[in-house]
Amino acid sequence: MSLDGYVADREGNFGWAMPDEEVHAFVNDLERPVGTYLLGRLMYEVLTYWEEPPELADEPPVIQDFAAIWAGADKIVYSKKLEKASTARTSKPCGASRSSVRRASPSASSTFAGLSARKVNSSFASLITRGSMS
Secondary structure (H helix, E strand, C coil): CCCCCCCCCCCCCCHHHCCCHHHHHHHHHHHCCEEEEEEEHHHHHHHHHHHCCCCHHHCCHHHHHHHHHHHHCEEEEECCCCCCCCCCCEECCCCCCHHHHHHHCCCCCCEEECCCCCCCCHHHHHHHHHCCCC
């Protein structure tokens, strides 16, 4: 796993981590209260798939549920390499601070998930670990 949470094997694949339906439903329940995802570039690029998954109507309800959870959350991407975010409800602020997250996310009072640890100072990391901006 990279510092920003990117989980791929040596060939760049992450199919090894595919959960079964029961685990996926459990993770969906954990993700449901997330109002804002804080992401590094690599994990963001992986998750952009969920913006418009192909043939979503043919997928199991647990997959459709996750797509709705992703679409309903704000995304903040911390990256110097990503020029422009390609998904809705996504911002790319300069730097990582409490105020940049508050400005970038309309749901800043919500639970946060994920983070790019490379450029995050320890107090900000502690704040995100607690999952609160108050």
